[in-house]
Amino acid sequence: MNRNFKDRMAFYFKELFPNLFRMDTWLKTIVNMIMAVIHPLMSVLVLKCILELIKNGRMDVYQLLTVAGIYTLVFIISKSLNLYLEGKIQYIFMLDRNNIMIEMIDKIMTMDFEYFEDSEFELEINQAFMGVAGDNIGYQNILVRTFRLLPNLILIIIFSILLLKESYIVFIVSMVSMLINLFLATKIAEYANKARPAIQDESRKYEKYKEVVEDFKYGKDIRIFSLKNRLLDNIKNFMNRLLDKQHKVDEYRFKISFLENLSIYLGQFVALLVFTYMAVNGQMTIATLIASLTILTILSNIIQAVNQDVTNVYENIQYVILTYDFLDSNLIKSRDGIDYKFQGPIAIKFDRVSFKYPGSDKYVFKDLSFEIDADKNVALVGVNGAGKTTIVKLLVGLYKPTEGTIYLDGINADDLSMEARFRIFSVVFQETEPLALTVAENIVGVENGINRERVKETLEKVGLWKKISSLENGIDQNVLKVIYEDGVILSGGENQKLMIARALYKKDTSVMVMDEPTSALDALAEEKIYKEFDSYMGNKTGIFISHRLASTRFCDEILFLDGGEISAKGSHQELMEKSKEYREMFETQGKYYKEFENESL
Known part of the structure; x- marks a missing residue:
């Protein structure tokens, strides 16, 4: 003013x-x-x-x-x-x-x-x-x-x-x-x-x-x-x-x-x-x-x-x-809290959580409740715009619920410091744009103290090592040309693999969240990610978010988000039997998914 x-x-x-x-x-x-x-x-x-x-x-x-x-x-x-x-x-x-x-x-x-x-x-x-x-x-x-x-x-x-x-x-x-x-x-x-x-x-x-x-x-x-x-x-x-x-x-x-x-x-x-x-x-x-x-x-x-x-x-x-x-100006509503360090996988609970974005009168969801057991791999699926990514933002602490409470291993998430909250999660977000840094720096986030062997292992695990090792400077190759003339421009699928490698590199996390991590991958690369999902998770609680229902077959449980609420949960077979919306969505996703359904039946 x-x-x-x-x-x-x-x-x-x-x-x-x-x-x-x-x-x-x-x-x-x-x-x-x-x-x-x-x-x-x-x-x-x-x-x-x-x-x-x-x-x-x-x-x-x-x-x-x-x-x-x-x-x-x-x-x-x-x-x-x-x-x-x-x-x-x-x-x-x-x-x-x-x-x-x-x-x-x-x-x-x-x-x-x-x-x-x-x-x-x-x-x-x-x-x-x-x-x-x-x-x-x-x-x-x-x-x-x-x-x-x-x-x-x-x-x-x-x-x-x-x-x-x-x-x-x-x-x-x-x-x-x-x-x-x-x-x-x-x-x-x-x-x-x-x-x-x-x-x-x-x-x-x-x-x-x-x-x-x-x-x-x-x-x-x-x-x-x-x-x-x-x-x-x-x-x-x-x-x-x-x-x-x-x-x-x-x-x-x-x-x-x-x-x-x-x-x-x-x-x-x-x-x-x-x-x-x-x-x-x-x-x-x-x-x-x-x-x-x-x-x-x-x-x-x-x-x-x-x-x-x-x-x-x-x-x-x-x-x-x-x-x-x-x-x-104070642009941090609250960062004080318990600096608690979680060990191993943790349980997650949404208790009557409601949320609307700042400046909006429309709720994304109202009184949303669900639980995820520790050490379980859970798929959160639903149509585009159902609020899956919003759930991730609330879970990791980027937003606070308008109403309700999120519990992490029985602790009110709002009672934790933001540093403690962020330490819990390794996340692959839907947006997959790398930074104008080297490949290694994109994965590790620092310039010095890089565990080069571990960087190589994560790149091998996501299937990107062959590409990176062929570059002139290997993991020290600059990414993007906005700053460096020798910067390499990776494809959309390669960017997603790089972001998965970054999530895998992060140490001592309790929860791995993958938000549409294969949307830019080809079918073979996507299949490889699915098959190795358990190894990606390690000793963590796993949350895999997707609207592609074929991704659900490697998870212990599926939560189907529809209309701002969890309308059904269970295994793929259980949801095919008891959820009309899930079944219709699955059957419309093409011949590949039908073949998989028949195999499952």
Whole structure:
């Protein structure tokens, strides 16, 4: 949400401005202020000195060369130091910005999982990231501009005093002009900030579609199903709406800028009349007149620069406020609990569990109850959308039940710490996208301390070793080309095998959950997974989730999920006899399954 002027200024002077005067920046800030003030001030003083010398007839070549030499030397030293110090301060604040960004990324990776599926919260995250999005926006931009702004403010004070010494009228006109400019600058910033959420929303939509057309995964569909024109239409629509909203901001900025320039040049015009009048009436020497007019010109440029910096800083403060608000927000509902370590397989119980996703009034299921005995392999089956994956998310602790209780070996799962909860499970999720790491790092999750022999064993077990060992770097081969040019792109089935290998590598787990782990595998690979399911499970409770009922034959028990409840449970043979829905679903899944049914009968 947008803050008012008072809140923004309070935030700026409390959280941002002090960073210019901390241990590693204060000396650079002070020296830069001195160097940046010296050159414009000397320009005026040297000009007046030369004019006075000429007027008094005392100027010779030696004096001219001396004055010019001193001025040039000071100019070179001050400008060189300005550039050097600005580069150093840029680097310091860039490191700060990157550290803040890392904090945000860490927070996102540790916050409650439910926030990932909240579209409104996604927009909040995008807005929060604007505060650290780059060199020219947010945190770093504000501090670097303030670093440049401080010497300009000092020059305004010095030149204003010099003008006051010559004419209080010119001083008053200059001050009024500057205050008008600062007021108009805040008006521009406020208008831009009000328009910002709508602009960012359109930008987010545009970027999402742009990501689709740039993603190779969608390339085949776009071509085969002639989706190009439809996608282009959406991209154009979002871009046009984005440009329209941005154009309104630019129009407003132009109108206000006209008033800003008008106030500056009217002030200069009044000052010119006053100084000319004073010179004509002998109240001011020609040298003083030229020096005063030079001050007015420099002051006008400084005021315009300050105006731009103040507008920019004021606009960007809101971004950084959102960043800090995000970092201060509590996105973990509860992580405290018992750090209990389970040994071996455990029993699982859902007791009248109801659940609806955040922001939704519709229950995925209501009063769902079932039990899984320790050391049993259970298949949870049902049609697509029945809530099987949601059960997995609740079981492992990614979501909490809206109502009811989940028990793990008789312990209320909510009483466990999240670390203890996550230790229990090895999971192969439905989504099978690897990370841009090496094959070994995708399996182990760390860079060092990899048990290479164990990695090989898991790859052999899932039938992926032949492929990986043929790669140039074996298990050290990079995956994906988004970062590494030599990255290998695995097929969908190979990705699933890699994820199964990762689940098998995880030590000391009590429950193995496989959520549609064979959906991208061919029939032979799928059959191999089925046959070796017991060896995958080891000394664990096994849960196999699928809508393909042929996967049920290797499990001790089948739970059939239908209409948000367990409508039937038992062996395949028992469900074929007593569950009409299960039987009809099984019989529609093709000749292969019918053959298997006949064999079973």
